Amino acid sequence: MSTFMFAVLSGIIYFLATQRLGYGLTNLMGQPVTLGFILGALLGDPINGLIIGGSINLIYLGVVFTGGNAPSDSALATCIAVPVALQLGLDADTAVTVAVPFGILGAFVDQIRRTSNLIWLHKADKFAELGDEQGIYRCAMLYPTIVAFFIRFIPVFCFNLFGADAVQAILNYLPDFVTTGLSVAGGILPAIGFAIIIMSIGRKELLPYYFMGFFAIKYLGVGTMACAVFGLCIAMVIYFAGNKKGETHNG
Amino acid sequence: MAERLLSKKEVNQAHLLWWLAAETNNSYERLQAPSFCSAVAKNLKKIYGDDTEGYKDALKRHLEFYNTEGTIGAVVVGIVLAMEEEKVKGHLTGDVITGIKLGLMGPIAGIGDTLIWGMIKSILMGIACNFALQGSPIALVFPPLFSILIFVVGRYTCRLGYDLGSEAVPKLLQSGTMNKLITAASILGLFMMGALSASYVTVTTPLSWTIESTGAVISIQSYLDQILPGMLQLAAVFGVYWYFTHKGQNYIKLVLLILVISIVAAFFGILG
Known part of the structure; x- marks a missing residue:
């Protein structure tokens, strides 16, 4: 598969993983385990994709979107880290540390989406004045999903078109103790997921x-x-x- | 209870719409307002019948601020439909409906986030990770299982809400079943998290020195393992736990801190 084709597909996959139509349905696609397998399959190595997806999944195990706020975006982390790791032959621990910054970035992507939703909220007010429930349906479901497609598709498409080389360049430049340190961090980071669960059980x-x-x-x-x-x-x-x-x- | 206006199918349809829309138009201003309004809109039209003004008011009422957890939260959709029915009969006013809705959303979100997302999801996905890390595609069974569970539980709670009206929540909460369920899920959750952190948090120290006279290598890690196996792993998990409970839940800061500590420790050869 050409890099361009893969970039397009991974963008679509990221959209499907984060689109919110169907409560909890996102979990079909959006879990790093599932995403890792699918992205891995596209790159010809589903099992390693699954293993790296599983490692990434561990960090996000306990994350709950309290009040609808996403503290991190495991789907973006996976859609970036799994292709990079498979293309560059990184081990799972290093892949996890590549995933982390994108997980954080993903939280901002979601903020863009939720801000854009304001437009449709106010449109829905107008439809309520008219007593037009079809209009409210469109404002609640159709329009936000269309906008979300572009917000989600573009960053992953761009990154997977150019990103692997950039990550390779950065990794080449890093001294040995930093790469060892990143791998150490990859082993410690899953502790976050477990600690959050212990805490939320409380x-x-x-x-x-x-x-x-x-x-x-x-x-x-x-x-x-x-x-x-x-x-x-x-x-x-x-x-x-x-x-x-x-x-x-x-x- | 008196004659009901909505059929089982129509209540299910409200749940389907709620399930579809719950998070799509979540915005910072009124969060799930359009989602809730979508869920009840069609049934409101039936409930209000010829009273178009009443219908429009009801639509506006349900475009007001609202936010809860979507699974257990479906109970509120059912309750509101039952209450709107009462309102048409003149038994209560719109303010009461809004009041009950706003009063319920917090506690319901608390239970839903804890039980559904905090526990059940963590347990299912924890098991999924375990299979995934062994390279077994059995892992792929668990995410859809969770999605199906959300749909089924939501459908049940929505109908419970409509059938019992505002009595549904006390029934849900005060029977004690919910408490026992949460305790049992907590136990299973903690047990599983213990097992998973033993397997998948990896921290070891390469520190060691050689005794020159005998040539024997003394490895700190093997000593630590003799005292209490997995000491460093536990330190990592409870270090993070301590950070979250004492330094606030700043996820980004914590991740950066772990990165810095790891790189510094790797530089000095303490961890690796």
């Missing part, structure tokens, strides 16, 4: 369960899926024990 008295999971892996060496099964069983025991007492279980 139940300090339940923290021992975190350590149970952690040391089940460290000491017992069981797999993560085994942990999921045991975790589910423990959660169910607690849930039903709470039912039996016939009272609200507050942990």
